[in-house]
Amino acid sequence: xxxxxxxxxxxxxxxxxxxxxxxxxxxxxxDIAEExxxxxxxxxxYYRSKEKLxxxxxxxxxxxLFSRIQWVLxxxxxxxxxxxxxxxxxYIDLLKENPNIPLFILGEVQANPDKFRKKVGVPDAFMPQxxxxxxxxxxxxxxxxxxxxxxxxxxxxxxxxxxPFASKPLLKLLMNRNDEDFIRFVEERRKLVPVWIRSMLGxxx
Amino acid sequence: xxxxxxxxxxxxxxxxxxxxxxxxxxxxxxDIAEExxxxxxxxxxYYRSKEKLxxxxxxxxxxxLFSRIQWVLxxxxxxxxxxxxxxxxxYIDLLKENPNIPLFILGEVQANPDKFRKKVGVPDAFMPQxxxxxxxxxxxxxxxxxxxxxxxxxxxxxxxxxxPFASKPLLKLLMNRNDEDFIRFVEERRKLVPVWIRSMLGxxx
DNA sequence: TTTTTTGTTAAACAAATGATTAAAATATTT
DNA sequence: AAATATTTTAATCATTTGTTTAACAAAAAA
Numbered sequence: 001x002x003x004x005x006x007x008x009x010x011x012x013x014x015x016x017x018x019x020x021x022x023x024x025x026x027x028x029x030x031d032i033a034e035e036x037x038x039x040x041x042x043x044x045x046y047y048r049s050k051e052k053l054x055x056x057x058x059x060x061x062x063x064x065l066f067s068r069i070q071w072v073l074x075x076x077x078x079x080x081x082x083x084x085x086x087x088x089x090x091y092i093d094l095l096k097e098n099p100n101i102p103l104f105i106l107g108e109v110q111a112n113p114d115k116f117r118k119k120v121g122v123p124d125a126f127m128p129q130x131x132x133x134x135x136x137x138x139x140x141x142x143x144x145x146x147x148x149x150x151x152x153x154x155x156x157x158x159x160x161x162x163x164p165f166a167s168k169p170l171l172k173l174l175m176n177r178n179d180e181d182f183i184r185f186v187e188e189r190r191k192l193v194p195v196w197i198r199s200m201l202g203x204x205x
Numbered sequence: 206x207x208x209x210x211x212x213x214x215x216x217x218x219x220x221x222x223x224x225x226x227x228x229x230x231x232x233x234x235x236d237i238a239e240e241x242x243x244x245x246x247x248x249x250x251y252y253r254s255k256e257k258l259x260x261x262x263x264x265x266x267x268x269x270l271f272s273r274i275q276w277v278l279x280x281x282x283x284x285x286x287x288x289x290x291x292x293x294x295x296y297i298d299l300l301k302e303n304p305n306i307p308l309f310i311l312g313e314v315q316a317n318p319d320k321f322r323k324k325v326g327v328p329d330a331f332m333p334q335x336x337x338x339x340x341x342x343x344x345x346x347x348x349x350x351x352x353x354x355x356x357x358x359x360x361x362x363x364x365x366x367x368x369p370f371a372s373k374p375l376l377k378l379l380m381n382r383n384d385e386d387f388i389r390f391v392e393e394r395r396k397l398v399p400v401w402i403r404s405m406l407g408x409x410x
Numbered sequence: 411t412t413t414t415t416t417g418t419t420a421a422a423c424a425a426a427t428g429a430t431t432a433a434a435a436t437a438t439t440t
Numbered sequence: 441a442a443a444t445a446t447t448t449t450a451a452t453c454a455t456t457t458g459t460t461t462a463a464c465a466a467a468a469a470a
Binding site: 028029030040041043044048049050051 | 426427428429430431
């Protein structure tokens with residue numbers, strides 16, 4: 001049988017699943033080994049330590065959550081309205097596959113803020129320069145609303161898209177819904193969130 | 206000197222701070238003892254175990270985040286618009302004092318969904334009966350928009366209010382803002398979020 | 411004051427856990 | 441095939457960590 005997936009990859013995938021669900025402190029190397037179906041010692045053979053393996057998983061998770069979106073938001077050749085649609089679609093697609101990513105990252109940052117200072121450090125005065133922020137600023141002027149910090153709308157977009165996934169287990173309990181219901185609920189938001197955001201900004205459909 | 210605060214309370218307060226920041230797995234009993242300035246053995250003397258102490262902290266955190274809000278949302282004698290204002294104000298007040306609560310609860314639920322089945326279990330078909338859901342449903346009909354699940358607006362309200370706190374450390378990094386800036390940003394949202402929600406619902410100011 | 415109860419401390423225990431080692435199995439090279 | 445290198449395994453090590461114990465101190469009751 002040709003088992004294309006190498007042992008090294010099996011370990012990383014298992015680590016990803018468990019780290020993302022339980023966090024660094026809540027994960028035991030033995031859990032990862034069991035999930036991967038390999039001997040405990042192989043973890044230290046391929047990756048030097050639990051910490052090192054975690055670094056890799058975290059790095060990739062950050063990349064998943066930020067890199068594509070960052071590119072979209074900074075694209076000078078798409079309209080604000082297109083950006084809104086794209087971001088919502090990208091996030092919902094990603095989080096349907098991998099709903100634990102947001103809490104994983106946020107939780108680790110909250111537990112260990114120092115470790116992330118450098119990792120997520122954004123060059124000073126870069127963010128305000130990003131295309132979408134400028135476009136939101138313009139739209140605020142155009143629509144004639146009172147001046148507001150453009151970041152509010154970015155936060156709204158991300159909040160309304162990501163938060164339902166971050167609170168998925170709680171939502172399911174509170175709303176008495178199963179997985180299927182939850183997916184349906186989120187798919188409705190795929191259309192609704194962009195409508196709401198555009199409406200906030202006074203953007204016509 | 207009359208030190209009103211009893212040893213037992215000192216331990217619980219220290220536990221609350223550390224548990225809420227690091228989570229159950231990330232917290233060592235020795236950290237709690239040090240933070241409380243007491244001998245390690247006193248933790249097991251007053252509370253039987255780390256687990257039992259955690260239960261108490263979690264119980265109180267859930268109560269903080271849910272009980273008052275639940276009461277507000279289910280109040281038959283306030284308008285929908287009033288409820289929106291009240292919820293946003295209550296949450297922002299609470300989270301300014303205690304910004305780690307949301308991630309704490311959500312993280313523990315994600316790490317250990319089973320433990321919370323019973324704890325947060327809501328009586329079947331209770332949620333749809335709650336006053337605010339009915340009021341939102343009515344407003345949806347009145348405003349003449351296409352029929353939508355009223356829960357979307359509850360989720361929007363909670364997302365836009367709570368998510369900025371859940372992502373506070375990351376937001377600060379990404380937006381290059383300090384604590385003072387963050388508070389200002391959140392205070393702006395105290396006024397803005399209700400406006401946006403009302404607008405989504407076609408509610409006049 | 412004497413006795414008893416309650417609170418506190420330092421030390422130690424036992425289990426859990428990340429990591430290592432040395433040998434065995436498997437694959438690759440010569 | 442023999443030799444070498446790589447991968448895997450079982451056992452063990454060393455540290456961390458939740459908990460307990462036994463002695464001591466302080467407070468309350470007698």
